[in-house]
Amino acid sequence: MTAEQILAQLAAYKKDDLPTHGGTTTAYVFDPGDPAIDDIALRAYELLAHVNGIDPTQFPSVARIENDLVATVAGQLGGDAATVGTVTSGGTESCLLAVLGARELWRAKKLTGTPRIVVPNTVHAAFYKAAHLFGLDAVTVPVDPLTLRADPAAMAAAIGPLTALVVASAPSYAYGVLDPVREIAAAALNAGVPCHVDACIGGWVLPFLEGVAPFDLSVPGVTSLSVDLHKYGYVPKGVSVLLHKNSELRLRHWFTIAGWAGYPLVNPTLASSRPVGPMASAWAVQKYLGADGFRALARSAHAAAAQLAAGIADIDGLRVVGGVDSTLVAFADDGGPDDPDVRVVVDELALRGWHLQIQPSVRHVPTTAHATITASAAGKMPELLAVLRDSVAAARLVGRAAADPDLIAAAAQIDVAELTEEQVGFLLEMAGVGGSAGLPERMAPVHALVEALPGPLAERLLAGVLSRQLTPEA
Ligand SMILES: Cc1ncc(COP(=O)(O)O)c(C=O)c1O
Structure with a gap:
């Protein structure tokens, strides 16, 4: 194919996507509304696109960009001379690393049992993923029923010897409210447990607003904080910053190996080889816009x-x-x-x-x-x-959407562990989401069904939808 044909084909693939610009897509994408910002971000991305972030000793640009970025972010988010950071691929990776580091710290106490994270029940899914991947239990604490903010007394009561990490959101993705970080962090500090502030979505907005309750690293007891620059830092996906109170805490989530067959390896993040384009974009847009x-x-x-x-x-x-x-x-x-x-x-x-x-x-x-x-x-x-x-x-x-009662009755008989791919396919056809064309235009009945089904079955079917979408057509 020629370059023109290739680009035309990609453009054709893209035509059914949600718009990434213009503000009418109110999830997934972050548009500053200024093409000049995109332009500098993409030019910086291109300049560093082929550099491998795996080894800043061989590509010193990586350490320079990363250190500048961390210093800028820490400067707005309550950091001090001891603050260090890690540039990750996104919010989920930052949250995963915060939990992984906390688990390692907990393990060093040499207690027995399964470590726990104490989270408000509005916390982002990334923390359930972290608990799942790293073998912790998630203790979910009900939030205040009126404000939907985390309830600090209930959070404090949930902390015990198995607690490896306490989490607060700034703000929660689902309901947009800032948890009472000061009180939650104080309870964590009192118990000698680290406290992570998930400011993935709010961390590059809240520092610039007036009258915001304290939520950052300057709050006593807060030991780490995540902020995604691919959200309100207005750059293409793949860049978040995880700040740590000090380098001892940060080292807990690093992986180092000198004893395998290849080169000695020090990985601050989950990835080994890692892209530098996204962090270069973030660096460039920071310089371009500045705090003002x-x-x-x-x-x-x-x-x-x-x-x-x-x-x-x-x-x-x-x-x-x-x-x-x-x-x-x-x-x-x-x-x-x-x-x-x-x-x-x-x-x-x-x-x-x-x-x-x-x-x-x-x-x-x-x-x-x-x-x-x-x-x-x-x-x-x-x-x-x-x-x-x-x-x-x-x-x-x-009128109101309702799940098909026959499907719900049939679902009650199903043992999810025993379901085959074929049966999943059959159920998806029944639910009207089985076609290769993807999801129907009207999703309300599907949402109603997802809510009405038992959780594990709904999750299996959702995975089935994506699995079909991500299987090349014969
Ligand atoms: C509060 C919060 N935490 C974590 C994440 C996960 O971020 P990502 O989708 O970049 O992995 C998000 C994403 O919206 C978020 O809003």
Whole structure:
């Protein structure tokens, strides 16, 4: 193929993707709304694209870029002279490494039993993944039922000798509220346990807003903090920073081996060979925007999110859930038989070009729609609210989504461990998501089904959907 043909084919592949720019995709992507920022990010990416971050002794640019980036981030997030950091591939990797390091620290105490992480039940999935991968139990502590912030007394009560790490979110992805970090960190400090602040999504917004409760490394007891620059640092995916209070703590998650057949290896991250492009992008955009540039972007995104939440509060049948401590908005429907179903509202929004995410009901919190507002959406809240009002009216006509009762009854008989790929395929056909064309245009019934099925079965079916999508057609 020629270069033109190759690029044309990629462009054709991309045409069904959600828009990455323009602010109408309110999850997954972060658009500053300024092509000059993308331009400098991509040029820096290209310049470092072939460098291998595995070995800063041979590629000194890696250490220079990484040290600059960590110093900039630590400077805004309460770091001091002892603060060190690690540039990782993203929020999940930063959270994984925080848990891994804490587990190693706990192991050094030589206690018996399975170590635990104590997390609010609004914590990001990355912590369940970490517990799963590294052999810890996750103790999930119910948040305050009204504010949806972590409950510091309940968190403190959950800490015990098996606790390897306590976690607070700044803010939680699902409901956008900042946990009371000061109180939680104090409880951790009191128990001699490390405390991680997951500021993956808020860590490059909150430092630039006014009146934010303390949440960073300057808070006594906070030992590590994660912040993703591929979110509100406005650069392409693959870059997050994990800060540690000191290098002793950081060393706990490193892997070093001199005794295998090949070269001696020191890996600060999960990957060994690692890309330098994303961190070069982040470095470049930091230099380009500076703190003042980020302050302007953070404030306009925050103001827009607040405007959206205020508008939603005025729409009959909807209500805001959680709060707008940062740039995230969640809302639910009022739940009555005549109220619009928020899952259908999100379908209607998508049909009108606005893409929000459905979050299932957990415990007493109902199903919500989630919007991550970025700077590019800042001027567009009146448009979004108008579309939302139309979508609510349309959703009332469609009615509430419900899972097929026959499917739910059949599901109760299923032993997930025994399910074959073929049976998964059959169930997906029954649920209307079995086709090779991918997911249906209207997802509300699928969301209703996912919520109604037993968790392990829902998870098996979700994996089945992706597995089909990621299998080349014969
Ligand atoms: C609070 C929080 N933590 C962790 C993550 C995981 O980040 P990533 O998707 O980059 O792995 C996210 C992602 O949205 C997040 O919002």
